[in-house]
Amino acid sequence: MTTFRLNVNGRQHSVDADSDTPLLYVLRDDLKLNGAKFGCGLGQCGACTVLLDKEAVMSCLVPVATIGTREVRTVESLANGALQRAFVDEQAAQCGYCIAGMMVRAQALLERGGTPSAAEIRRHMAVNLCRCGTHMRIMRAIERALHEGRSA
Structure with missing residues (x-):
């Protein structure tokens, strides 16, 4: 040890x-x-x-x-932040198991700056899996956070 x-x-x-x-x-x-x-x-x-x-x-x-x-x-560092609000607003979580990892990966993208296209967001997020099928809601939450200039 x-x-x-x-x-x-x-x-x-x-x-x-x-x-x-x-x-x-x-x-x-x-x-x-x-x-x-x-x-x-x-x-x-x-x-x-x-x-x-x-x-x-x-x-x-x-x-x-x-x-x-x-x-x-x-993900605890993102609690009550703007990205979390976007995920809630878009109802991006279903079972919730993948959401912490999704939010953290999305935060990395937001912190890079710029305005990634939908294809770039999908490519960035493709590493994280969601078995419930809320991918479209997750995408909308990330796009919402980007559009509204939000980051935690």
Whole structure:
């Protein structure tokens, strides 16, 4: 076990973990941040997506030892923000399992700036899977947030 200092959602945390422990496990088990979900554990579904220095990454694939001083942001950092409002307004969540990862990946796109086309949004979001079929509502929520100049 090694002690790691992590900057998560703007707060410093010290956690004891094996160096190869996935960031997802540290977030959920040690820091009790349960927004990122365990889906496949293989980086194929996106339910565990977090921002790592503004880049959307699948936390099930990121060993805690590789974080260093980079900033980690989870869906909890987006709570009550404009992107969340857009997802609510568009009724983008059905079962809710994928939504945290979807919102985080969408936030990464919003923070890039510019005005991506619908095709660019689809391409960016294609990495994250939704089994309920709310893809069109998710797309509308992202477009709404972009159109209204919203970001959390």
